[in-house]
Every structure is written in C-alpha cells, then in structure tokens.
Amino acid sequence: MPISRAAAQATLRLGAVALAGALLAACGSGSSGSSKSSADGGKVTLTVDLFGTFGFKEAGLYAEYEKAHPHITIKESSTENEADYWKALQTRLAGGGGLADVQGIEVGRIASVTQQQADKFQDLNSFGAASLKNDYSAAKWAAATTTDGRTLGLGTDVGPEAICYRTDLFEKAGLPTDRDELAKKWATWDGYLELGKQYQAEADSKSHWMDSVGSLYSLMMGQQKERYYDASGKLVYQDNQAVKTAWDTSVKAAQDGLSAKLAQWTPAWNQAFSSGSFATIGCPAWMLGYIKGQAGDGGAGTWDVAPLPGGVAGNWGGSYLAVPKGASHAKEAYELIKWLTAAPQQAKLFEKQGSFPSNLGAIKEVEDVKDAYFSNAPIGEIFGKAAESSPVQVLGVHDNDVNTQITNALGEVERKGTSSATAWGHAEKGVRNAVG
Incomplete structure (x- = not known):
C-alpha cells in the first residue's frame, strides 16, 4: 500500500483511496461472521474497502477472479488518504455496521489490530489460513498474529525503498541519469542532498x-529497526537519535529550498507527477503503480529507479487484507483474499503495478522483472535486494499516528517557515493527543 501504502502506502503502501460510504452501508451491514448468499440464485457481491492503490483492479485480478467464479461480483471502494480511511474504519468497527467483506490494513496499524481490536476481526485460521504460514516470512506472518495464535490478516505487499527520479529533468539540469552512477553519488544522504543543491541551481x-x-523523513525512518516504540511497547520517539537525525536532515532540506512543499496525497501533489514540479521522490515499491496512475502514458520512459541513499535499505509501508466480524460473506471473503495474496497473483501485481510481494514464492518469481515505464529499470533486482536487507521493524499500536504527526509538523517547516523547535513542539502535542 498501502502507503497503505499509507500514505502508498503508501501508499505506497508510501503507500490511500475515499470511502464509498453509502455502498458499504448497503452491502456490509451484517453483524456476524456467517456467510450469507444473496437471494439472486446464490450470487454473492463481495465488497472490498481499501486505501491508496493496491492495484488489484488495475492489474485485472478482480476480473480474473470473477471469470473463474461466476457467482461472485467484486465491488471495491477506496480512500486516497490512509489516515482518513483508518478514521472511518474505526467508526464502522465501533458501530458494528457498514463494514466491507474485506478491509485493508496498513502495516503501521497492524499492531493496533492484533493488540486492541482482535475481537473485531475474523480469525482466518478458522478458514484454514494456518496452512499458508510458510508462504510468508516469519516477521510478516507474526505481525498479523495475536499472542494467542489468531491470524487476523494475510499479507499483500511490503515496501522496500528506492528513489524514483525524472531522467528528463535531470538531463535539463545537467545531472547524470544513469542509475548506477547516481547510486554512487548519493550513497549517503548528504550526497543525495548535495546533488539536490546542484539540481536546484540549474533547474x-x-x-x-x-x-x-x-x-x-519517512524514507530515513524506514531504514530503522526501532523508530517510535521499543520492543516492550514503550513510546520512545522523543529519545530516539534516529528520529532526531531524520528530523534535522529534513528540516535542513526544507530550509535549503529543496522541496516542492507538496503535501502528499493531495490533488496538487497528484498533478505534480506529470507537471515536473519535482525531480525525485521517495519510492517504496508500491509507489511505482501510483506514479503510473498519476503521470499516465505521457510519463513512460521519463522515470527511472535507483537504490536508496544511506548505505542500508529500508521499508515504507506494506499491507494486509482482513475480514471483519461484520462481514456479510466471511467465507467467500477469505477465499478471495487467499487467492489475491497467493504467489501467482502477487507476482502478477508486481509486474503490472510494482507492489513488491510478501509471498516468498512470488519474490523468487519476480527477481528478473524489468519495467519499461521506468526506463527498463531492473525493479525485481533493485527492490528484491532492498527487501532482503530491510530491517524487521518494531511496530507499536500508534505507529502511524506518531509518524503522521511528525510529518505534519515538517509540513509546517517547509510551507510556513515554522522554526524547527516550534514545529517539533507541535508534533509532540499532536502525538499526545493521538496516543492519549
């Protein structure tokens, strides 16, 4: 997702997509997990509620599933901003109605689901999910599993990070465009920002x-194993040196005028993918599909992908598919998410949309994939290596909330000129309000 793809995730999952409330209220108001076929000859309409661009529809997976299951019709709703999606989902979970058969969960929310909301979601093991455990990395599976062994979601993608960049804009500014040369020049974050100053002087x-x-900031924090919580579940962001370093680096970039000052997941940001307002963007794998959707056919061949600065790969986003206990068609919903997250479908999704698989079989299958849209970049190799070396992150129940408050405060620095100290104070206040 994503940036779930939250942002992508998001929404890619970094990172994000808008609830069709009336549709969900009409189709997903069941109060139990029992599976109910409609009166129309046993036909079933499965509702899927997501955020960002998961890419299932765009890659033709829904159509493929419906063809193989003529009694099934799939209707997807989506919210572009994951934070808006999560807020609406909490309202629906609290009321017990209006829920879709399938709900997307961004990785930054999965600890909240397993630790605080397990009673709101189906234990997928009751449908046979335990047999799929070895299809995923231990960390991906464990993150969606409660301490008493209930599995509450099946993994879709993960968010190994890279940098996506506009080769045409680089050429105009006199910068190299070869991805290997760039990877050497921005082997460190200082190198990346120095190249940015050169671009800014000529662009x-x-x-x-x-x-x-x-x-x-999100890219840099994706490189850290421990970010906002420690392994005991204690909130530690205020004392984490990695948070301070990423904050200070981001503030300096804003003060140096390197940013287009675009709030992610807004209409202005979407338009900028094709207008040339920015030359580089933090690019978890799921962002590839988002770029294609926003830049359109005219962007083909003007984008490329290079490894991440900083000497270590990172992860930003990734998602799960879950079945709430308010689903009208729980069994059919499980069969759908089992199929969507199986190796062949995850491999196809990566080839068409760039969502990097969490299914181990699919990861092996896509290692040689290249993407013509991104100047024939070897995305299977780039993101595969990043996924292998990305840290297994410690996730807390309010991980996404903390990240959102900090990035919102950074937005004040770049768009309003707010001082670093004042903005950080706003971030701390926002975290206190969000965490309680």
Missing part, C-alpha cells in the same frame, strides 16, 4: 529536487 524555478521533506 527551472518551478521545479524542485523532492516532493516534500515529509517523504524524505
């Missing part, structure tokens, strides 16, 4: 090095 005044410093 059109309406074009900037990066889309937002919030994106830069």
Whole structure:
C-alpha cells in the first residue's frame, strides 16, 4: 500500500483511496461472521474497502477472479488518504455496521489490530489460513498474529525503498541519469542532498529536487529497526537519535529550498507527477503503480529507479487484507483474499503495478522483472535486494499516528517557515493527543 501504502502506502503502501460510504452501508451491514448468499440464485457481491492503490483492479485480478467464479461480483471502494480511511474504519468497527467483506490494513496499524481490536476481526485460521504460514516470512506472518495464535490478516505487499527520479529533468539540469552512477553519488544522504543543491541551481524555478521533506523523513525512518516504540511497547520517539537525525536532515532540506512543499496525497501533489514540479521522490515499491496512475502514458520512459541513499535499505509501508466480524460473506471473503495474496497473483501485481510481494514464492518469481515505464529499470533486482536487507521493524499500536504527526509538523517547516523547535513542539502535542 498501502502507503497503505499509507500514505502508498503508501501508499505506497508510501503507500490511500475515499470511502464509498453509502455502498458499504448497503452491502456490509451484517453483524456476524456467517456467510450469507444473496437471494439472486446464490450470487454473492463481495465488497472490498481499501486505501491508496493496491492495484488489484488495475492489474485485472478482480476480473480474473470473477471469470473463474461466476457467482461472485467484486465491488471495491477506496480512500486516497490512509489516515482518513483508518478514521472511518474505526467508526464502522465501533458501530458494528457498514463494514466491507474485506478491509485493508496498513502495516503501521497492524499492531493496533492484533493488540486492541482482535475481537473485531475474523480469525482466518478458522478458514484454514494456518496452512499458508510458510508462504510468508516469519516477521510478516507474526505481525498479523495475536499472542494467542489468531491470524487476523494475510499479507499483500511490503515496501522496500528506492528513489524514483525524472531522467528528463535531470538531463535539463545537467545531472547524470544513469542509475548506477547516481547510486554512487548519493550513497549517503548528504550526497543525495548535495546533488539536490546542484539540481536546484540549474533547474527551472518551478521545479524542485523532492516532493516534500515529509517523504524524505519517512524514507530515513524506514531504514530503522526501532523508530517510535521499543520492543516492550514503550513510546520512545522523543529519545530516539534516529528520529532526531531524520528530523534535522529534513528540516535542513526544507530550509535549503529543496522541496516542492507538496503535501502528499493531495490533488496538487497528484498533478505534480506529470507537471515536473519535482525531480525525485521517495519510492517504496508500491509507489511505482501510483506514479503510473498519476503521470499516465505521457510519463513512460521519463522515470527511472535507483537504490536508496544511506548505505542500508529500508521499508515504507506494506499491507494486509482482513475480514471483519461484520462481514456479510466471511467465507467467500477469505477465499478471495487467499487467492489475491497467493504467489501467482502477487507476482502478477508486481509486474503490472510494482507492489513488491510478501509471498516468498512470488519474490523468487519476480527477481528478473524489468519495467519499461521506468526506463527498463531492473525493479525485481533493485527492490528484491532492498527487501532482503530491510530491517524487521518494531511496530507499536500508534505507529502511524506518531509518524503522521511528525510529518505534519515538517509540513509546517517547509510551507510556513515554522522554526524547527516550534514545529517539533507541535508534533509532540499532536502525538499526545493521538496516543492519549
């Protein structure tokens, strides 16, 4: 997702998609997990509620599933901003109605689901999910499993990170465009920002090095095993040196004028993918599909992908598919998510949309994939290596909330000129309000 793909995730999952409330209220108001076929000859309409661009519809997977299961019709609703999606989902879970048969869960929310909301979701093991455990990495499976062994979601993608960049804008600014050469020049974050200063000195005044410093911050934090919580579940973001380093680096980038000052997941940000307002963007694998959707056919061949600065790969986003206890068609919903997350479908999704698989069989299958849209970049190799070396992150129940408050505060720095100290104070206040 994503940036679930939250943001992608998000929404890619980094990172994000808008609830069709009336549809969900009409189709997903069951109060139990029992499976109910409609009166129309046993036909079933499965509702799927997501955020960001998961890519199932775009890759033709829904159509393929419906063809193989003529009694099934799939209707997807989506919310572009994962935070808006999560807020609406909490309202529906609290009321017990209006839920879809399938709900997407961003990785930054999965600890909240397993630790605080397990009673709101189906234990997928009751449908046979335990047999799928070895299809995933131990960390991906464990994150969606409660301490008493209930499995509450099946993994879709993960978010290994890279940098996506506009080769045409680089050429105009006199910068190299070869991905291997760039990887050497921005082997460190200082190198990445120094190249940004060179770009800024030569580029059109309406074009900037990066889309937002919030994106830069999220990339850097994706490289950390421990971010906002420690392994005991204690909130530690205020004392984490990695958070301070990412914050200070992002503030400096804003002060140096390297950002286009675009809030992610907004209409202006979406338009900027094709307008040339920024030359580079933090690019978890799921962002590839988002770029294609926003830049369109005209962007083909103007984008490329290079490994992440900083000397270590990172992860930003990734998602799960879950079945709430309010689902009208729980058994059919499980069969759908089992199929969507199986190796052949995850491999196809990566080839068409860029969502990097969490299914181990699919990861092996896509290692040689290249993407013509991104200048024939070896995305299977780039993201595969990133996934192998990404840290297994410690996730807390309010992981996404903390990240959102910090990136919102960074937005104040770049768009309003708020001082670093004042903005950080706003972030701390926001975290206190969100966490309670």
